[in-house]
Amino acid sequence: GRALDGAGVASWIRHAARLVSADAERLTRLDAAIGDGDHGLNLDRGLTAAVEAVEALPGGTPPGKVLIAAGRAIVSKTGGASGPLYGTALRRAGKALGTADTADAAALGDALAAALEGVRELGQAAEGDKTMVDALLPAVAGYEAALADGADLAACARAAADGAARGAEATVPLQARKGRASYLGPRSTGHMDPGASSTALVLRALADVTAE
Ligand code: ADP
Ligand code: MG
Ligand code: MG
Numbered sequence: 001g002r003a004l005d006g007a008g009v010a011s012w013i014r015h016a017a018r019l020v021s022a023d024a025e026r027l028t029r030l031d032a033a034i035g036d037g038d039h040g041l042n043l044d045r046g047l048t049a050a051v052e053a054v055e056a057l058p059g060g061t062p063p064g065k066v067l068i069a070a071g072r073a074i075v076s077k078t079g080g081a082s083g084p085l086y087g088t089a090l091r092r093a094g095k096a097l098g099t100a101d102t103a104d105a106a107a108l109g110d111a112l113a114a115a116l117e118g119v120r121e122l123g124q125a126a127e128g129d130k131t132m133v134d135a136l137l138p139a140v141a142g143y144e145a146a147l148a149d150g151a152d153l154a155a156c157a158r159a160a161a162d163g164a165a166r167g168a169e170a171t172v173p174l175q176a177r178k179g180r181a182s183y184l185g186p187r188s189t190g191h192m193d194p195g196a197s198s199t200a201l202v203l204r205a206l207a208d209v210t211a212e
Pocket of ligand 1: 031035036037038039042043079080081082083085119122123124125130131132178179180193194195196
């Protein structure tokens with residue numbers, strides 16, 4: 001489609017929850033290697049709460065308000081560092097969309113950029129610190145490049161998902177400089193960052209629902 005309404009954003013959240021739930025064990029294994037082994041569980045719980053919050057909203061709720069409700073639920077239900085980071089990302093994205101009835105490709109690009117900005121502000125991670133920023137940054141860059149090329153919403157979302165997946169892969173050789181994984185120092189290399197990997201799933205979910 002060319003734009004997302006509130007129901008479309010709710011589908012995104014539901015599909016993200018499905019993808020994370022299906023991959024929760026893999027995410028938890030990644031986190032067991034370089035953290036405390038709870039990332040899959042944390043995000044599965046948070047997104048389940050987000051789906052419940054979104055489904056409780058009245059019909060016709062604008063996309064920005066749907067994202068804010070999802071972000072609040074994630075903050076309140078997700079343990080660990082990732083809860084406030086994901087919650088901030090969704091709330092900032094929602095705020096960027098305001099109260100418009102639909103989000104077109106340009107508006108969604110602004111929302112993703114706002115999400116990245118929120119995560120950077122809160123977590124203070126730079127590119128290459130082996131965090132979710134390393135997936136979100138190339139996602140936003142891919143989205144914006146596609147948009148500048150005149151791509152529609154679905155193609156922009158696909159570019160974002162591809163950027164995030166490549167960014168997550170590229171965290172494997174990196175040494176963590178933020179979060180629990182940084183405690184391992186050089187031993188944090190050789191594993192994909194769990195938060196970057198889950199970020200790639202959330203953007204894959206956006207590409208899937210916009211392609212429908
Ligand atoms: P915790 O580390 O508290 O157990 P999770 O396991 O749920 O939390 O999430 C870990 C993920 O959070 C990491 O893989 C990383 O992507 C992300 N993360 C941690 N600290 C930061 C930070 N300062 N900035 C951005 N992302 C971070
Ligand atoms: Mg953890
Ligand atoms: Mg933890």
